[in-house]
Amino acid sequence: xxxxxxxxxxxxxxxxxxxxxxxxxxxxxxxxxxxxxxxxxxxxxxxxxxxxxxxxxxxxxxxxxxxxxxxxxxxxxxxxxxxxxxxxxxxxxxxxxxxxxxxxxxx
Amino acid sequence: xxxxxxxxxxxxxxxxxxxxxxxxxxxxxxxxxxxxxxxxxxxxxxxxxxxxxxxxxxxxxxxxxxxxxxxxxxxxxxxxxxxxxxxxxxxxxxxxxxxxxxxxxxxxxxxxxxxxxxxxxx
Numbered sequence: 001x002x003x004x005x006x007x008x009x010x011x012x013x014x015x016x017x018x019x020x021x022x023x024x025x026x027x028x029x030x031x032x033x034x035x036x037x038x039x040x041x042x043x044x045x046x047x048x049x050x051x052x053x054x055x056x057x058x059x060x061x062x063x064x065x066x067x068x069x070x071x072x073x074x075x076x077x078x079x080x081x082x083x084x085x086x087x088x089x090x091x092x093x094x095x096x097x098x099x100x101x102x103x104x105x106x107x
Numbered sequence: 108x109x110x111x112x113x114x115x116x117x118x119x120x121x122x123x124x125x126x127x128x129x130x131x132x133x134x135x136x137x138x139x140x141x142x143x144x145x146x147x148x149x150x151x152x153x154x155x156x157x158x159x160x161x162x163x164x165x166x167x168x169x170x171x172x173x174x175x176x177x178x179x180x181x182x183x184x185x186x187x188x189x190x191x192x193x194x195x196x197x198x199x200x201x202x203x204x205x206x207x208x209x210x211x212x213x214x215x216x217x218x219x220x221x222x223x224x225x226x227x228x229x
Contacts, residue, residue: 001169030212031211031212032212032213034215034216036152036216038152043202043219043220043221043222044152044216044219046208046215046216046217049208049210049212049215050210050211050212050213051212053210055208055217087151087152089152089215089216091212091213091214091215094166095154095166095168095169096154097154098151098152098153098154099151100151101151101152
């Protein structure tokens with residue numbers, strides 16, 4: 001099983017600041033990686049697919065990069081609605097797995 | 108509008124059984140693989156099971172193999188998860204998820220239901 005390790009566990013930032021979230025895979029997942037955003041009481045929402053492509057309707061302040069084992073989700077300037085938990089997920093082979101999440105909260 | 112509506116969750120004793128259902132609407136159900144993903148209270152997301160669009164292929168995470176069975180009825184636009192020999196660690200919100208956003212590396216989860224809570228406790 002491929003383990004995805006996200007860091008940091010929590011990121012405390014102010015609106016307008018940039019955020020950099022990391023996801024590291026225990027073995028290569030090529031570009032078969034997605035990022036999801038989850039707000040309290042809501043289901044997750046797809047942000048990034050194939051490591052670096054924004055899903056439809058996702059603002060340009062969200063960007064993804066990386067391949068192989070190291071991936072990054074960058075939020076260029078945090079809006080109030082961006083404070084949430086972010087998960088990475090691979091689909092390289094079975095079982096697909098999620099990272100444990102990074103919480104972005106308001107400083 | 109795509110809608111996924113889960114039902115069937117509730118409180119069950121350890122060793123008991125439950126069947127979750129997910130009613131799909133707003134899209135051609137037979138065209139999509141479907142998954143169950145769960146989230147224990149205050150915890151992260153965990154893939155549980157998947158089924159291909161025609162039901163011919165199924166996948167399970169090791170922790171539920173032999174205890175859970177995924178199935179679908181394409182004539183009723185409904186996905187199921189039969190859960191047996193339930194354990195306290197199965198306590199979670201269970202989401203029905205469509206695998207529908209596709210890139211060059213494959214498809215990803217694009218629509219999620221609101222989730223149904225399964226609580227396993229005596």
